[in-house]
Amino acid sequence: MSTDGALDFLRFANIQKSYDQKTMVVKDFSLDVAKGEFLTLLGPSGSGKTTVLMMMAGFESVTHGEILLDGHPITRTAPYKRNIGMVFQNYALFPHMSIAENLAYPLKVRKLAKADIAQKVEKFLQLIELEDFAGRMPAQLSGGQRQRVALARALIFSPSLVLMDEPLGALDKKLREQMQLEIMRLHKKLGFTVIYVTHDQTEALTMSDRIAVFNDGVVQQCAAPEVLYEQPANAFVADFIGENNFVPGKIVGLDEGMVRIEIAGGEEIIAMHSDCDVIGTKCRVSIRPEKMFILPSEHTFANKITVKFLARLYVGDYIRYFFELPDKTEVVVKVLNDHEAPKFGEGDEAHLISRRKDCFAFAVT
Amino acid sequence: MNDTPTIAPVALERGTSDVLTKAEIRLAHREVRRHKMVAFALVVPLLLFLFFSFVAPIATMLHRGFYSPVVAQLIPNTLQSLATWDGQGQPDDAVLTNMAIDLKRLAADRTSGKLAAEINRNKPGASSVVKSSARKLRRTDDADLAQNGATLLLAANKAWADPLMWRAVQKSGDTYTDGFYLTALDLERTFEGELQIREATQIYIKLYTKTLRMALIITLMCLILGYPLAYYLANAPSKTANLLMIFVLLPFWTSLLVRTTAWIALLQTNGVVNSFLTGVGITSEPLDMLYTEFSTIIAMTHILLPFMILPLYSVMKGIDPTLMRAAMSMGARPIPAFIKIYLPNTMPGLSAGALLVFIISVGYYITPALVGGTDGQMISNIIAFHMQQSNNWGLAAALGSMLLILILTLYWVYDHLVGTDNIKLG
Known part of the structure; x- marks a missing residue:
């Protein structure tokens, strides 16, 4: 985390938003963002993440609560007085202005001297490596180039906070990866604070210092990417971030902060528990496909489950194995594609193990 | 391994040869020609239609503005003998005799009125001279007429001794004339050929100016009313926008006549608006709103608003x-954001709408005819008047052509200022 300043540079205090006075789009959202942090709001569409961003930019009113930027409340400040940079998904470049004019616009609005504007525009064109495109119109640029211009335009007036609303959504996969690196490079170089909205979890995981996972207007978990991935706080996060197996079972015992769960077929899994620790309740155990291993022979290990082989999918760099528990629950295991990748016939019995710290028990709701 | 050498050279040759053979070139040409033929065949019906419904009428109209064969056809002999006249004093007796003979024939054919109307255009008052002379000469004897035609003509009306009368006859006799265009510009030509401002009424330049001014006001009104509404429509949720769009298009679906007469009902002296104004007490007497420039502008703004x-x-x-x-x-x-960012991006639609409304209103006829009275007349109404009432098709054609030239000039100016590639209709 490139935090070098106040930990509550941007503060959301009990933010609520309702469009129709009946349903809450954002319910009680509170979060502190440190200066220089790269925070991502991640969630499925309609989860309220874009609404939070628009309230921050001032384009949506806040129904309840307060947004503080650098200690000052900005909840009711007009958008043009907030001094917050914004990058839009569809670039929002002014089609009737050249690239240089687009970059100069925020400076002209601030009534900077002409020489200063020219110098700054030149500097930012260099920064995004588009020096030769100053006189071109936005329509003459490719999608990636346009987004770089949009990025530079949001940064050129040195805002301390930059909002990005799915800025890479319109680009193809390869370009998206390039732009991710570009944004990270600029963020590291210029040190601004970023609030980044996306529904692409890979993007969120690779770029962010912290990720706030949204669902139904509520933050499900806000943590660093590795924490989010490896210690999901609830079933939604476990399911939304990455791929997961959910093995149904029943809690049969408690053991030093862990729970023992009996699954179909009578075998037991010991798992971390997050929201259920009452003996007898039904639960689901989440285990990531790459955190399960296929045992070469039958040994007695803890957290071993016996399954039936269904199919094997050759992906390239890895192989996906599909197994079935006695209760027909499907279990996926990812194995690196090396010469040790085992071979099975259909219906063969196999044994899978996993570490306790990689298994999480979630209550069935 | 054995196959490779036999395949590779062939593939290499086809791959690297970027020069087409003659047969290939011919084939490509034939393909292009075929495409052009198909495209042309598809456009032909429209071209034919446009030719007969647009190009041909306009060409006829332009021609009509110069061409006036009526007098030349009615009194060919008189004009022939008049050709040698120097324009001073009374012409030769031969000319007068020819005129007397021609007039008698015209009186018998009942076409003397046509001649009278034509000559009257060049000399107000000449109509009665021609008509009365023809009436009197009708009963004369042919032989007597050939002998003493000049005396009889002068006896019929002594205006025939006036050289100005004969100048008017000569002028009317020109098959090709710039007279109509000069009249349309409030100009006339003296006998010596000098151009001068018409001594009689000067109405056309004033009327053109007024037409342009009214068209400009109507365009501005449409812009002021249409721009905010279009903005709202474009940004409203589609359900609301569609409903409002029906209201915008509704005028298109009702008869133009009905809409115009509705304005008559609203604006007349004891109409809805006046009853309201006097009832509320804003004015003590009803305002004269109908049959004015005001009513024309209001009604035309209403009618042309959708085009904006x-x-x-x-x-x-x-x-x-x-x-x-x-x-x-x-x-x-x-x-400032609206002026610098939004407005420039609406320019294509704004120009298209303004140009459309302006050009349509410059040539508008029906609404000013119905609600304009004398005050709200536009150039088209005068053109129609010359077509239907005064039967001066030449002048109507000249006025129409001038209108066409005016619009083309404005379009050209507009093209240089804004650029027509900036126009977007949909």
Whole structure:
């Protein structure tokens, strides 16, 4: 985390938003963002993440609560007085202005001297490596180039906070990866604070210092990417971030902060528990496909489950194995594609193990 | 391994040869020709239709403005003998005799009125001279007429001794004339060939100016009313926008006549608006609103408003709504952001709408005819008057051609200022 300043540079205090006075789009959202942090709001569409961003930019009113930027409340400040940079998904470049004019616009609005504007525009064109495109119109640029211009335009007036609303959504996969690196490079170089909205979890995981996972207007978990991935706080996060197996079972015992769960077929899994620790309740155990291993022979290990082989999918760099528990629950295991990748016939019995710290028990709701 | 050498050279040859053979070139040419033929065949019906319904009538109209064969056909002999006249004093007796003979024939054919109307255009008052002379000469004897034609003509009306009368006859006799265009410009030619401002009424230049001014006011009114509405339509949820769009298009679906007469009902002396104004006590006496320039402008703005809204709407619909947000996030206040960012992007629709409304209103006829009275007449009404009442098709054609030239000039100016590639209709 490139935090070098106040930990509550941007503060959301009990933010609520309702469009129709009946349903809450954002319910009680509170979060502190440190200066220089790269925070991502991640969630499925309609989860309220874009609404939070628009309230921050001032384009949506806040129904309840307060947004503080650098200690000052900005909840009711007009958008043009907030001094917050914004990058839009569809670039929002002014089609009737050249690239240089687009970059100069925020400076002209601030009534900077002409020489200063020219110098700054030149500097930012260099920064995004588009020096030769100053006189071109936005329509003459490719999608990636346009987004770089949009990025530079949001940064050129040195805002301390930059909002990005799915800025890479319109680009193809390869370009998206390039732009991710570009944004990270600029963020590291210029040190601004970023609030980044996306529904692409890979993007969120690779770029962010912290990720706030949204669902139904509520933050499900806000943590660093590795924490989010490896210690999901609830079933939604476990399911939304990455791929997961959910093995149904029943809690049969408690053991030093862990729970023992009996699954179909009578075998037991010991798992971390997050929201259920009452003996007898039904639960689901989440285990990531790459955190399960296929045992070469039958040994007695803890957290071993016996399954039936269904199919094997050759992906390239890895192989996906599909197994079935006695209760027909499907279990996926990812194995690196090396010469040790085992071979099975259909219906063969196999044994899978996993570490306790990689298994999480979630209550069935 | 054995196959490779035999395949590779062939593949290499086909791959690297970028020069087409003659047969291939011929084939390509034939393909292009075929495409052109198909395209042309598809356009032919429209071209034919346009030729007969647009190009040909306009060409006839332009021709009519110069061509006036009527007098030349009615009194060919008189004109022939008059050709040698020097324009001073009374012409030769031979000319007078020919005129007397021609007039008698015309009186018998009942076409003397036509001649009278034509000559009257060049010399007001000549109509009665021609008509009365023809009436009197009708009963004369042919032989007597050939002998003493000149005396009889002068006896019929002594105006025939006036050289100005004969100048008018000579002028009317020109088959090709610039007279109609000069009249349309409030000019006339003296006998010596000098151009001068018409001594009689000067109405046409004033009328053109008035027409242009009214068209400009109507365009501005449509813009002021249409721009905000188009903006709202383009940004409203589609359900609301569609409903409102029906209201915008509704005038298109009702008869023009009905809409115009509705304005008569509203604006007349004891109409809805006046009853309201006097009833509320804003005015003590009803205002004269109908049959004025005001009523023409109001009714035409109403009728032409959709032509402004539709192109504006279609252009605004294509403008990314985040542009304004982007501008504001960069620190621009709403009004400067609107002027610098939104307005320039609506220019194509704005120009298209303004040009459309302006050009249509410059040539509008029915509404000013119905609600304009004398005050609200536009150039088209005068053209129609010359077509239908005064039967002066030459002048009507000249006025129409001038209108066409005026619009083309304005279009040219507009093209240089704004650029027609900036126009977007939908």
